[in-house]
Amino acid sequence: MKSKKLLALALSCVCALGAFALVGCSSGGGESSDGSAPAENGGAISVISREDGSGTRGAFTELFGVLDDNKKDATTSSAVVTNSTSVMMTTVAGDPASIGYISLGSVNETVKPVKIDGVAPSAEGVKDGSYKVARPFNVVAKDGMSEVAQDFLNFIMSAEGQEVVDSEYVSVADSAASYTASGKSGKVVVAGSSSVTPIMEKLAEAYEALNPDVKVEVQQSDSSTGVQSAIDGTCDLGMASRELKDSELSQGVKPVVIAMDGIAVIVNNGSSVDDLTSDQVKGIFTGDITDWSEIA
Incomplete structure (x- = not known):
């Protein structure tokens, strides 16, 4: 008799667990395990942006018209702010309801890039003009940079340097002259944009291989900091992933x-x-579109 009671109890526990599992698998609201609604089911959009001073943010707001009547950044105040490309990607990868933006050259399998106006983002699209959401990568310096910094810049703009650029981005010097190792020694400090940093590190590695007595130090921050560091003379070359402002140009730096x-x-x-x-991207980032169900 006792064994029959134990068997009945065991069976009731199994049934209860099965019912719980079915409820758990069907969450009722179509939410993910962290409570966020995936985009296909509607639900509040999680807007992820970059910090003030980011060249990518500046270029993004300009290109999509995320601006107010005074041409100032009009990104919604509800946006989650991230301070680098890597943090942006990690945030979007971890939030099913999220949307953000990064350098095309930084895209990897952890996130999904979307088509804009029917055109997929690609280096080829940037080069032939079919993908309109594009911006320049600039290095900036004041007159009188050191000989070794000038030599590094010469390498970047050479055929060999532009070949490095072309591996992930779009080169800008199709008929560049070949570079010959200079035999120089010393140190070059390059500082600024987290979007430019990955390709700058590859350029530095290629340059150092030809000039083993030169150390190129790449310091990651943001575009505004990079430009200001070049103005202040605390770095040899600043990195900016946007056009320079008139207020910056007036302080003696020149972009390349x-x-x-x-x-x-x-x-x-x-x-x-x-x-x-x-228009949908603009609406999302200005806060006019707040739910994925509004995306046709």
């Missing part, structure tokens, strides 16, 4: 475009959103 890069609008890999119009 070393590459062109697209800006990719990214969503979580679990999102069903594959294509957005420019």
Whole structure:
């Protein structure tokens, strides 16, 4: 008799666990395990942006018209602010309802880039003009830079340097002259944009291989900090992933475009959103569109 009671109790526990599992698998609201609604089911959009001073943010707001009547940044105050490309990608990868933006050259399998106005982001699209969301990568310096810094810049703009650029971005010097190792020694400090940093590190590695007595130190921050560091003379070359402002140019720095890069609008890999119009992106980042159900 006792064994029959134990068997009945065991069976009731199994049934209860099975019912619980079914409820758990069908969350009722279509939410993910962290409570966020995936884009295909509607739900509040998680807007992820970059920090003030980011060249990518500046270029993004200009290109999509995320601006107020005074041409000032009009990014919604509800946006989550991230301070680098890597943090942006990690944030979007971890939030099924999110949308953000990064340098095209930084896209990897952790996030999904979406088409803009029917065109997929690609280096080829930037080069032929079909993908319109593009901006320059600049290095900036004041007159009188050191000979070794000038030599490094010469390498960047050479055929060999532009070949490095072309591996992930869009080169800007199709008929550049070949570079010959200079035999110089010393140190070059390059500082600024987190978007430019990855290609600058590859350029530094290639240059150092030809000039083993030179150390190129790449310091990551943001575009505004990079430009200001060049103005202040605390670095040899500043990195900016946007056009320079008149207020910066008036302080004696000159930009050199070393590459062109697209800006990719990214969503979580679990999102069903594959294509957005420019107006939809603008609406999302200004706060006019707040729910994924508003995206046709």
